[in-house]
Amino acid sequence: MKALVAQWKADLIRTARDRRFFVLTLLMPVGFYLIFISEQKGTLHIAGTFWSAYFMVSMATFGVVGSSVNTLGVRLATERKSGWVRWLRTTPLTPVGYALAKIMTQLTLSLFIVMVVFAVAHFGQGVTLSLRQWIEIILWLWIGSIPFAALGVLIGLAGNAAQVLGTLVYLALSLLGGLWTPIQALPKGMQDLAHYMPTYRFAHPAWDLLSKRPIHSSDMLVLLIYTVIFVAAAAIIQKRIDSRPESA
Amino acid sequence: MNHVIQLERVTKLFGSFSAISDVSLAVESGQAVSLLGPNGAGKTTSIAIMLGLQHPSTGKAKLLGKNPGDAKIHEKIGVVLQNVSVPDRLTVTECLNLFRGFYPHPLPLSHLLAIAGLEEDAQKMAQSLSGGKTRRLQFALAMAGDPEVLFLDEPTVGMDVASKRQFWDALREFVTEGKTLILTTHDLQEADVMTDRVVVMNRGRIIADASPEQIKMEFGGRQVSFVAGTDSPIPTLRGWAEVIDVQTAGRQVTVVTRDSDVTLRRLIRDNWDIRDITVGGGGLEEAFVRLTNDKEGKS
Numbered sequence: 001m002k003a004l005v006a007q008w009k010a011d012l013i014r015t016a017r018d019r020r021f022f023v024l025t026l027l028m029p030v031g032f033y034l035i036f037i038s039e040q041k042g043t044l045h046i047a048g049t050f051w052s053a054y055f056m057v058s059m060a061t062f063g064v065v066g067s068s069v070n071t072l073g074v075r076l077a078t079e080r081k082s083g084w085v086r087w088l089r090t091t092p093l094t095p096v097g098y099a100l101a102k103i104m105t106q107l108t109l110s111l112f113i114v115m116v117v118f119a120v121a122h123f124g125q126g127v128t129l130s131l132r133q134w135i136e137i138i139l140w141l142w143i144g145s146i147p148f149a150a151l152g153v154l155i156g157l158a159g160n161a162a163q164v165l166g167t168l169v170y171l172a173l174s175l176l177g178g179l180w181t182p183i184q185a186l187p188k189g190m191q192d193l194a195h196y197m198p199t200y201r202f203a204h205p206a207w208d209l210l211s212k213r214p215i216h217s218s219d220m221l222v223l224l225i226y227t228v229i230f231v232a233a234a235a236i237i238q239k240r241i242d243s244r245p246e247s248a
Numbered sequence: 249m250n251h252v253i254q255l256e257r258v259t260k261l262f263g264s265f266s267a268i269s270d271v272s273l274a275v276e277s278g279q280a281v282s283l284l285g286p287n288g289a290g291k292t293t294s295i296a297i298m299l300g301l302q303h304p305s306t307g308k309a310k311l312l313g314k315n316p317g318d319a320k321i322h323e324k325i326g327v328v329l330q331n332v333s334v335p336d337r338l339t340v341t342e343c344l345n346l347f348r349g350f351y352p353h354p355l356p357l358s359h360l361l362a363i364a365g366l367e368e369d370a371q372k373m374a375q376s377l378s379g380g381k382t383r384r385l386q387f388a389l390a391m392a393g394d395p396e397v398l399f400l401d402e403p404t405v406g407m408d409v410a411s412k413r414q415f416w417d418a419l420r421e422f423v424t425e426g427k428t429l430i431l432t433t434h435d436l437q438e439a440d441v442m443t444d445r446v447v448v449m450n451r452g453r454i455i456a457d458a459s460p461e462q463i464k465m466e467f468g469g470r471q472v473s474f475v476a477g478t479d480s481p482i483p484t485l486r487g488w489a490e491v492i493d494v495q496t497a498g499r500q501v502t503v504v505t506r507d508s509d510v511t512l513r514r515l516i517r518d519n520w521d522i523r524d525i526t527v528g529g530g531g532l533e534e535a536f537v538r539l540t541n542d543k544e545g546k547s
Contacts, residue, residue, distance in 0.1 A: 006349025014337040083332035090299050090327040091350045092393075094319045 048211030068148035076156025258307035285449035326395035351393030364388035477521030
């Protein structure tokens with residue numbers, strides 16, 4: 001436990017010094033938010049709420065997905081390649097402890113990203129929700145980010161390809177899941193496709209909460225299935241890598 | 249249970265290539281052991297198996313009497329691996345504190361900075377350190393948990409002479425505290441200076457396992473050279489039990505022997521007509537060359 005906390009603390013310090021993190025996962029969502037809101041009036045109605053609130057959720061999820069899939073994936077791949085992970089395996093920090101520390105770090109960052117985007121929307125664009133809504137949405141986005149952390153771990157196993165793969169997956173999932181353009185504005189085929197995207201299933205309950213609609217259990221089920229797939233795939237690949245001569 | 253490390257007939261295959269074959273090795277508490285051998289001899293694989301980073305294809309490995317992968321026993325060991333960098337975006341102090349956080353009874357930060365000689369670099373980013381200083385930081389990280397057993401895989405590669413000296417001093421202190429040290433090296437001097445048991449590996453096998461002195465004596469061969477008189481029965485030298493080899497260049501004779509004292513005594517006793525006698529050679533280096541060139545090793 002002590003080892004886990006030490007690793008978590010160190011990872012937070014490292015992220016705070018990482019420019020890539022700030023540009024990719026904070027500046028981009030916040031920037032997009034401000035640009036798109038001023039272009040297409042924030043007071044437009046969409047899915048039972050205002051565009052400024054709807055897109056706030058889109059960009060918060062976009063940021064969370066970016067930090068989980070892309071930043072975490074690249075970070076893990078780098079640590080693996082540098083032999084650091086191999087070394088850690090000789091310390092009392094167990095592989096499970098290492099993974100948990102990474103997930104705790106990721107959850108901390110996700111919460112931070114959501115708060116920043118929400119703060120910009122609230123103070124910059126006058127998005128107002130009831131306290132209960134704020135808390136519910138933040139909690140959902142927090143917990144719902146877990147499958148993306150698992151996907152980040154999976155991409156982290158891709159070695160040198162992690163950076164390219166992470167960026168591709170991150171952008172594709174964001175686009176196809178309707179985080180940039182609401183799926184209501186997409187052609188039918190893409191709408192259907194969006195329903196299979198974890199990103200859509202991640203943002204959808206938050207959009208529902210915005211318009212005070214009940215949330216769908218199907219969203220959670222799909223995310224759960226994705227989580228199982230990502231974790232299982234990561235475990236299998238991890239095992240293969242471990243049986244190679246030298247991972248360093 | 250007093251075996252710190254135990255490998256029992258361990259073979260490790262990668263595909264059809266066997267990195268080590270049928271390696272058995274037991275290390276007692278308090279020993280300082282070096283694994284010596286050329287690149288590809290199987291030293292790193294052996295260490296990886298001792299640490300549980302690799303699993304034996306056949307055979308058994310135990311560390312402190314337990315399964316090497318057991319996280320609990322990792323509290324008692326410190327490790328420096330090869331080709332490992334230090335984490336980015338952390339200072340030297342933060343790296344050390346990270347590792348100190350892993351262990352139940354860490355050494356004080358100031359002590360770790362001192363053994364690494366990094367007091368002045370404490371606030372520098374760990375990744376900006378020079379190669380030699382990085383190795384010293386890695387050593388300090390390995391020492392963070394006040395280990396009973398220290399594994400060092402090629403610890404002094406990339407260090408300059410002064411760094412090496414300082415490092416050896418720190419290591420010697422560790423060893424005199426009665427702790428166990430395993431190091432791989434192809435620096436013979438290091439093996440000779442730091443350890444009291446040398447395990448020579450070649451092509452995945454252990455080909456010698458003895459004290460540096462024994463190895464030097466048995467495989468290094470001291471040389472006794474002299475200028476022989478014309479009627480000296482040079483060929484009879486080869487029949488002497490301790491003599492390994494005899495080389496002649498004109499009347500200059502060089503006898504390679506396991507025991508130069510015995511050879512000298514015989515030469516004097518038998519009243520050989522010889523002059524300009526010199527005795528020399530017999531370093532670990534010669535032993536090493538002899539051992540690793542000889543495919544099957546032991547005679």
